[in-house]
Amino acid sequence: MTKKPERIFVKGNEAxxxxxxxxxxKCFFGYPITPxxxxxxxxxxxxxxxxxxxxxxxxxxxxxxxxxxAAASGVRSMTSSSSPGMSLKQEAISYMAGSEVPAxxxxxxxxxxxxxxxxxxxxxxxxxTRGGGHxxxxxxxxxxxxxxxxxxLTIRAFDIAFExxxxxxxxxxxxxxxxxxxxxxxxxxxxxxxxxxDWAITGKTADREKRLIKSLFLMxxxxxxxxxxxxxxxxxxxxxxxxxxxxxxxxxxxxxAYGSIGRIAKSAVRKFRKEGKxxxxxxxxxxxxxxxxxxxxxxxxxxxxxxxxxxLGQMVDDVRLAIRTVADSDFYPIYPGNLPTPDExxxxxxxxxxxx
Amino acid sequence: MSEMxxxxxxxxxxxxxDRATHYCPGCxxxxxxxxxxxxxxxxxxAEKTLMATSIGCSVFLYNxxxxxxxESPHGRAPxxxxxxxxxxxxxxxxxxxxxxxxxxxxxxxxxxxANRGENMSVVxxxxxxxxxxxxxxxxxxxxxxxxxxxxxxxxxxxxxxxxRMSEIIASLGGVxxxxxxSLDSIKNIRTAKKYLxxxxxxxxxxxxxxxxxxxxxxxxxxxxxxxxxxERIQTEMxxxxxxxxxxxxxxxxxxx
Numbered sequence: 001m002t003k004k005p006e007r008i009f010v011k012g013n014e015a016x017x018x019x020x021x022x023x024x025x026k027c028f029f030g031y032p033i034t035p036x037x038x039x040x041x042x043x044x045x046x047x048x049x050x051x052x053x054x055x056x057x058x059x060x061x062x063x064x065x066x067x068x069x070a071a072a073s074g075v076r077s078m079t080s081s082s083s084p085g086m087s088l089k090q091e092a093i094s095y096m097a098g099s100e101v102p103a104x105x106x107x108x109x110x111x112x113x114x115x116x117x118x119x120x121x122x123x124x125x126x127x128x129t130r131g132g133g134h135x136x137x138x139x140x141x142x143x144x145x146x147x148x149x150x151x152x153l154t155i156r157a158f159d160i161a162f163e164x165x166x167x168x169x170x171x172x173x174x175x176x177x178x179x180x181x182x183x184x185x186x187x188x189x190x191x192x193x194x195x196x197x198d199w200a201i202t203g204k205t206a207d208r209e210k211r212l213i214k215s216l217f218l219m220x221x222x223x224x225x226x227x228x229x230x231x232x233x234x235x236x237x238x239x240x241x242x243x244x245x246x247x248x249x250x251x252x253x254x255x256x257a258y259g260s261i262g263r264i265a266k267s268a269v270r271k272f273r274k275e276g277k278x279x280x281x282x283x284x285x286x287x288x289x290x291x292x293x294x295x296x297x298x299x300x301x302x303x304x305x306x307x308x309x310x311x312l313g314q315m316v317d318d319v320r321l322a323i324r325t326v327a328d329s330d331f332y333p334i335y336p337g338n339l340p341t342p343d344e345x346x347x348x349x350x351x352x353x354x355x356x
Numbered sequence: 357m358s359e360m361x362x363x364x365x366x367x368x369x370x371x372x373x374d375r376a377t378h379y380c381p382g383c384x385x386x387x388x389x390x391x392x393x394x395x396x397x398x399x400x401x402a403e404k405t406l407m408a409t410s411i412g413c414s415v416f417l418y419n420x421x422x423x424x425x426x427e428s429p430h431g432r433a434p435x436x437x438x439x440x441x442x443x444x445x446x447x448x449x450x451x452x453x454x455x456x457x458x459x460x461x462x463x464x465x466x467x468x469x470a471n472r473g474e475n476m477s478v479v480x481x482x483x484x485x486x487x488x489x490x491x492x493x494x495x496x497x498x499x500x501x502x503x504x505x506x507x508x509x510x511x512x513x514x515x516x517x518x519x520r521m522s523e524i525i526a527s528l529g530g531v532x533x534x535x536x537x538s539l540d541s542i543k544n545i546r547t548a549k550k551y552l553x554x555x556x557x558x559x560x561x562x563x564x565x566x567x568x569x570x571x572x573x574x575x576x577x578x579x580x581x582x583x584x585x586x587e588r589i590q591t592e593m594x595x596x597x598x599x600x601x602x603x604x605x606x607x608x609x610x611x612x
């Protein structure tokens with residue numbers, strides 16, 4: 001059940017900020033870094049108007065730890081950054097995963113390694129899907145391909161975070177963040193703003209024991225137990241994976257691509273389809289959990305695969321793992337630093353299609 | 357003596373859990389915990405307290421104080437506490453940090469939380485050494501003090517000078533109250549409690565950021581007896597880290 005205000009024309013960054021407010025996010029902690037600055041800038045006024053709070057932190061390290069504190073008290077909270085800043089946030093994200101604190105984190109991926117550039121890239125796929133900090137953990141990761149999807153997934157991210165007590169990462173890139181598109185904003189109803197009532201730290205009242213949010217487990221067997229519990233939680237997410245399949249049904253060759261590259265690949269697929277070539281697109285929407293079952297089902301139909309990423313080959317590992325017993329995937333890299341175009345993708349797709 | 361004549365003259369505060377601690381003999385953390393616990397009781401704050409603990413010997417503070425708590429990464433407690441207080445402004449929020457945690461790895465977080473004037477309280481335990489990890493040099497280690505990473509004594513020219521946090525914190529705009537006490541003697545402990553109370557009141561009155569440094573003994577890592585450690589506080593630490601109130605704006609009203 002949704003209310004539909006009128007259509008607006010906004011950047012992906014602003015769509016994410018608006019989606020968060022629609023999801024009743026009450027605290028935002030940010031730090032300037034291109035190309036995500038629209039998010040903290042928007043939040044600095046709109047979050048206050050929405051009755052929440054905004055802090056420009058002294059660093060991404062601090063912003064992520066503020067997020068840890070606010071979220072530990074059960075309040076819907078968010079931070080955003082871009083690649084170099086995400087490296088700094090990994091400390092707190094590891095603690096949040098270990099102590100099961102729900103929060104939403106946005107990464108508008110830019111070129112790397114190091115300072116890289118401020119253009120789009122997908123070099124943070126491993127960091128986003130393998131648990132980018134220390135220790136063995138995962139968190140939910142979603143990769144919107146359009147500005148509308150960025151809005152929708154941000155709302156969903158808060159529900160997933162609280163339902164599963166996990167950090168949820170929204171992984172975009174400079175294209176998504178800086179691109180303006182018309183979207184239909186909607187406001188979810190019946191949001192439970194005290195969904196953390198059974199675990200969050202809100203003050204130890206006489207009717208309950210004290211609560212402790214922690215990731216330190218020193219007693220024998222304790223940490224192993226916690227790791228087993230976390231792994232069981234991650235395994236159970238398998239059914240929550242999502243993907244978009246476009247023109248896959250009769251396709252000989254499936255392009256696997258996510259986010260902005262998925263969208264560019266879609267343009268290429270449309271063009272090839274007009275020429276009668278049987279190409280389809282498989283676009284993972286959740287990167288963790290990865291939609292392995294859906295991909296494997298396609299492989300079992302005898303289809304071939306080409307993974308295209310704006311990096312040197314990261315998601316292709318997950319594609320290969322998903323289809324490993326029945327098929328393999330070729331890979332075409334767009335080097336971070338280069339701006340991809342649909343035309344650029346035609347040659348590698350054609351080569352693959354012709355089996356060269 | 358019959359039961360009739362027995363009278364309890366000293367008891368543990370409600371907010372302090374009745375259990376043995378992991379602290380070494382002569383450690384002053386127990387005193388600092390107790391002072392905090394007494395004040396939470398006396399000021400009726402326990403039910404609204406959210407505690408951001410830190411890394412170091414006091415990592416297990418949450419086992420000893422009967423209040424809600426979140427474990428912070430090393431040095432980040434002031435950032436975590438900022439999140440807690442912004443999310444739940446009606447709570448009583450404090451951090452409890454050692455000198456390695458606060459004055460080294462967490463220098464950015466403490467400086468900026470103080471400078472923003474976050475309405476929270478910081479209990480800073482300074483014993484001039486990294487205790488939990490086995491006695492390494494801290495940012496507060498005194499010149500000439502031998503530690504496991506300054507085995508010939510801290511050298512000013514290569515390792516810098518011990519940082520005086522209370523003075524630095526007092527110089528920041530957002531700070532309502534900053535004081536340095538000591539836990540080496542009954543008299544100083546009583547004064548330290550007054551400082552802590554004032555700092556907590558700054559938060560409950562909405563006046564702003566309160567900071568109290570407590571000079572503390574670490575006999576184990578100083579390789580001293582508890583009495584020698586107390587003497588060291590008096591003869592070596594207090595001369596370099598003078599006791600007293602460094603900032604108190606409560607007479608003039610609040611900040612911002």
